[in-house]
Amino acid sequence: MEAQNHNDIAIDTYETSWAQSWTPVIETQLTYTAQLLDGFQSDPYRSVILGEGIKAQEHVPDERAREALTARMALYLRGLRAALRLSARGYYDTWAIRSGTLEAEFEKSFGESLRIMARGRLYSQTGAVFWSDDYTGGAPPLGPRGQYFTGDRELSPFWSWLGGLRAIWTIRPDHGRLIGFIESFKLGLSGSVTGYSYSQYTLGGIPVSDARAYVGTLSLNVAF
Numbered sequence: 001m002e003a004q005n006h007n008d009i010a011i012d013t014y015e016t017s018w019a020q021s022w023t024p025v026i027e028t029q030l031t032y033t034a035q036l037l038d039g040f041q042s043d044p045y046r047s048v049i050l051g052e053g054i055k056a057q058e059h060v061p062d063e064r065a066r067e068a069l070t071a072r073m074a075l076y077l078r079g080l081r082a083a084l085r086l087s088a089r090g091y092y093d094t095w096a097i098r099s100g101t102l103e104a105e106f107e108k109s110f111g112e113s114l115r116i117m118a119r120g121r122l123y124s125q126t127g128a129v130f131w132s133d134d135y136t137g138g139a140p141p142l143g144p145r146g147q148y149f150t151g152d153r154e155l156s157p158f159w160s161w162l163g164g165l166r167a168i169w170t171i172r173p174d175h176g177r178l179i180g181f182i183e184s185f186k187l188g189l190s191g192s193v194t195g196y197s198y199s200q201y202t203l204g205g206i207p208v209s210d211a212r213a214y215v216g217t218l219s220l221n222v223a224f
Contacts, residue, residue, distance in 0.1 A: 026074070061148060068092075114170075172184045
């Protein structure tokens with residue numbers, strides 16, 4: 001029987017939040033989150049080319065502390081029967097990654113059955129102190145920074161943007177049931193596009209400056 005290796009990781013999360021309703025149409029929330037990770041956090045399937053063509057599994061610290069502060073505001077626009085939600089988030093961890101996120105959502109109702117939401121997001125981060133796209137000497141740094149090294153693009157410096165739309169159509173009859181047996185009918189359709197721009201990460205030396213991801217979903221909920 002083949003032996004299996006197990007690597008443990010412990011995650012402790014702490015969060016405190018303060019929410020305030022300033023008027024019947026304005027609410028705010030401030031949230032602080034801290035997380036401590038202790039254990040194996042490397043990807044066993046991700047390798048890095050070191051000097052002289054030596055391939056090695058990435059090696060990242062076993063300890064990582066994260067903290068984030070998020071501010072949110074929700075505003076109900078009575079005249080438009082719409083809601084505006086704004087948020088800003090700052091993040092820092094002990095791997096020297098700093099990031100900032102700005103997000104906005106606008107949701108409007110059209111009658112009792114149709115709701116449409118538009119959202120946008122901007123995100124930017126620095127890279128981990130031990131991250132590099134080239135450990136072979138072709139570009140700084142000239143080798144692993146101490147004992148840690150990784151080529152994970154999620155730990156590299158980059159920025160991204162997102163734009164999306166979502167529509168939900170709901171039918172609930174005031175009396176009786178739809179076609180005799182359906183209590184409610186809900187149809188949801190959403191789509192988004194996300195763009196990524198990496199300042200240092202490459203694919204075999206080819207820059208990745210404008211990668212995009214497209215996501216679409218269709219959902220149907222029927223209650224009998």
